[in-house]
C-alpha cells in the first residue's frame with residue numbers, strides 16, 4: 047500500500063460496534079468476575095504483583111522469571127513446584143512463572159477440542175487453573191494466547207479469578223493469527239473487552255504486551271518498535287482506562303539496545319514491567335556456546351535493572367532453547383547462572399558507561415513519540431477514529447509493520463533503505479537475515495545458480511505459524527536466484543495456501559514451520575492438495591518436530607522421517623532445497 051488515503055483501505059467494514067460500547071461491556075463484567083487468590087499473593091501477603099514488585103525494587107532486589115508450559119497442566123504444576131523448591135533449597139528465589147499456553151488456548155473454549163495442538167500448556171478445566179495457581183509462591187503470568195486472541199475475555203476472566211494480576215499479550219493481536227478462524231473484528235472486540243475488565247478491577251492490574259511477539263521483529267527501526275509501545279499505552283490507558291506494561295527481549299541480541307530499551311521505558315514512567323525476555327535468537331544447537339550467550343545478555347540486563355529499576359524480572363533462558371521446550375532441571379540450571387551473576391554484579395557496574403545507552407534511549411523516546419504522533423495524525427486524516435480502541439487496533443494490525451514504518455517512521459526518507467527511511471536505531475535482525483541470505487547466495491555454485499535461474503521457477507513461500515524469519519530468508523534467496531516468489535502467508539491455513547499456490551501457478555511450495563506441528567500441518571496440506579488436484583513438490587524446513595499423540599513426556603520428537611514418508615522434501619537448510627531445485631527436472635518437463 048503506497049500511502050494511506052482513506053479509512054476504507056484499512057477498515058472496509060461499513061459498520062463497526064463503537065469501542066466505547068465494548069469498553070462499557072467489559073467494565074460491567076467486573077461486577078461478576080472478581081480477583082481470586084493464589085499461593086504467591088498469600089505467601090507474600092500482597093494484593094497484587096505490582097505491590098510486590100515495588101517492594102522488591104525498594105529492597106534493591108533483581109527479580110527472576112521462568113517460562114514454563116507442558117501440555118498437561120498438572121505436569122506443569124508439578125514442574126513449577128519442582129523448580130521453585132530446587133531453587134529455594136539453593137537459597138535462591140523465583141519470583142514469577144511465565145505460563146506458556148499452547149495456541150489451542152487462543153480459540154473460544156467450545157472450539158478447542160477440534161483445533162490443532164502444539165507443544166504448549168492447555169488449561170482445559172477449572173481445576174487446571176487452580177492447580178497452577180497453587181503450585182508455588184511465584185506470580186502466575188499468562189503471557190501467550192491470552193489477551194489479543196479470540197478467547198481473550200474468557201482466559202482473562204479465569205486468570206483474574208485464580209489470582210493473576212498481570213497478564214499478556216496485546217501485541218499478539220497484530221500477527222498471532224490462529225488457523226481456521228477468521229473473525230478479526232470479533233478478536234479486536236474480545237481484546238478490548240478483556241482489557242476493560244482488567245481496568246475495572248478493584249485492584250491494580252496490568253495488560254502486558256511483548257513488543258517482540260508483535261511487529262517488533264519486522265521493523266528495521268527500533269524507534270518504531272518503541273513508538274508502537276507508546277501507541278499501545280495511549281490505547282490502553284487513555285482510551286480504555288486500564289494499565290499497560292511492556293515486555294521485550296526475545297529479539298534483542300545487542301546489549302546496547304537491550305539496556306537502551308529498558309531505560310527508555312523508565313524515561314516514559316514504566317515501573318512495574320513484567321519481565322525482560324531472554325535473547326533467544328543468540329541461541330544455536332551448541333549448548334556450551336549457549337551458556338556464554340546466557341551469561342552475556344544477563345550481565346547487562348542485571349546491570350541496567352539495578353541501576354535504573356523498572357520492575358522487570360530477568361529471564362534466564364535454558365541452553366536447550368534452540369532445539370525444543372526445556373526440562374525443569376534445565377530451567378533450574380539457568381537460574382543458578384543468573385543468581386551467581388547477580389551476586390557478582392557490583393563488580394561489573396563501575397565498568398559500564400550508562401551514558402552511551404542513555405543516548406540511545408533518548409533517541410528511542412524522541413523517535414517513538416514522533417512515530418506515535420505521526421501514526422495518530424495520519425490515521426485521523428484518513429478518517430480513522432483514533433479515539434475508538436477497536437478501530438485503532440484493527441487499523442494498526444491491518445496496516446502491518448512494513449507500511450507503518452514506511453508511512454510514519456521517524457527516520458529521514460531514503461529510498462535506498464529497506465523501508466524507505468533511515469532507521470534512527472537499527473534493528474539488527476532484518477539486516478542480519480539479509481546478510482545470511484547474501485552469504486547463502488554467494489556460496490551457490492555458479493552453474494547451479496544458472497540452472498535454477500534458467501528454469502523460470504515460481505515459488506509459493508509460507509509459514510505454518512508466526513515465525514517469519516525462515517520465510518523472509520527463503521524469499522531473499524529465491525529473489526537472488528531469479529525465482530518468482532509468491533506470498534503464501536504467515537500462519538497460513540493449508541487450504542488457503544493450496545488455493546494461492548494453484549491460482550498463481552507455483553512450481554513448488556516452500557514451507558517454514560517452527561511450532562511443533564510439522565506433521566499434522568503437512569497431513570492437512572496434502573489432503574487439500576489432493577482435493578484441489580495440485581501436484582507440486584513441498585519443501586519443508588525449520589523445527590521439524592511434534593508432540594506424539596498419547597505422549598507421556600509432553601516433549602516434541604523429530605518427525606523428519608514421517609514428513610518424507612508423507613511426500614515432503616525435508617530440508618535441514620536452504621542449500622538442501624537449492625540442490626533439489628537444480629537437480630530436479632525443469633518445471634516444463636514435469637508438466638509434459
Ligand code: B12
Nearest residue numbers: 190326367370511512513514515516558562587588617619
Ligand atoms: C525468533 C523466535 C520467535 C519469535 C518469532 C519472530 C518472527 N516474527 O518471526 C517470536 C518471539 C514471535 C516467537 C514466538 C513463539 N515461539 Co518461537 N522462537 C524463535 C527462535 C528464538 C528463533 C527462530 C527463528 O526464526 N530463527 C531464524 C531462522 C532463519 O533460523 P533457523 O531456524 O536456523 O533456519 C534455518 C533452517 O531451518 C532453514 N529453514 C527454515 N525454514 C525453512 C523452510 C524451508 C522450505 C527450507 C528449505 C529451509 C528452512 O533456513 C535457515 C538457514 O538454513 C526459536 C529458538 C531458536 N533459537 O531457534 C524459538 C522457537 C522456534 N519458538 C518456539 C515456540 C514454542 C514459540 C511460541 C509458540 C511460544 C508461545 N507459546 O507463544 C510462539 C509462537 C506463537 C505463534 N503464534 O505461532 C519453540 C518451538 C518449540 C518446538 N517446536 O519444539 C522454539 C524452538 C523455542 C523453544 N525452545 O521453546 N518465537
